[in-house]
Amino acid sequence: MLRALSLAAGLALATAASAADLRVTDAWIRLLPGGAPxxxxxxxxxxxxxxxxxxxxxxxxxxxxxxxxxxxAGGNARMEPVARASVPAHGELRFAPGGYHLMLMQPSAGVKVGGEVTVVLSFGGGRTLSARFPVRGPAG
Ligand SMILES: [Cu+2]
Known part of the structure; x- marks a missing residue:
């Protein structure tokens, strides 16, 4: 009985990765002029x-x-909104030019090339992860 209980507790723990298991690298923003996203x-x-x-x-x-x-599709690139994306166990999810990416609209006045902005990622289970994104110009 005791063994069954501790096994159940172990399973419960295993169902939720902690925020400490998630890391962000290679973060940056391509800031475009003229109000473009x-x-x-x-x-x-x-x-x-x-x-x-x-x-x-x-x-x-x-x-x-x-x-x-x-x-x-048919030699044309087009963008589609994505509601969610999976990060595999012991793996990574890449947002990079030509694939998944963020579209950031209407920057506040302080956002400028050479600065940094805060981006907050939300994950299933209610976890969030905040990261600093360096801001680059149109050339990347
Ligand atoms: Cu887009």
């Missing part, structure tokens, strides 16, 4: 043994942030 790029690493879902992104430095994916 800016692109956001990063890699999320999942050091746990359980897949994690990225379910939302926001930033105090932009009015709105969306997750997009660029797809090539």
């Amino acid at each position: 800016s692109g956001g790029y990063f890699t999320v690493h999942n050091d746990s043994g359980i897949p994690v879902e990225l379910v939302g992104v926001r930033s105090p430095d932009f009015r709105d942030v969306m997750m997009h994916r660029t797809e090539i």
Whole structure:
């Protein structure tokens, strides 16, 4: 009986990766002039043994942030909104030019090339992860 209980407790613990298991690297923003949406790029690493879902992104430095994916169809690239994206167990999810990316709309006045902005990633289970994104110009 005791063994069954501790086994159940172990399973319960295993169902939730902690925020400490998630890391962001290679983060940057491509800031475009003239009010065009800016692109956001990063890699999320999942050091746990359980897949994690990225379910939302926001930033105090932009009015709105969306997750997009660029797809090539018939030689044309087009972007589609993405509601969620999976970070595999002991794996990574890449947001990079030509694939998954963030579209950041309406930057606040303080956002400028050479600076940094805060981006908050939300994951399934209610966890969030805040990261600093360096801001680059149109050339990246
Ligand atoms: Cu886009």
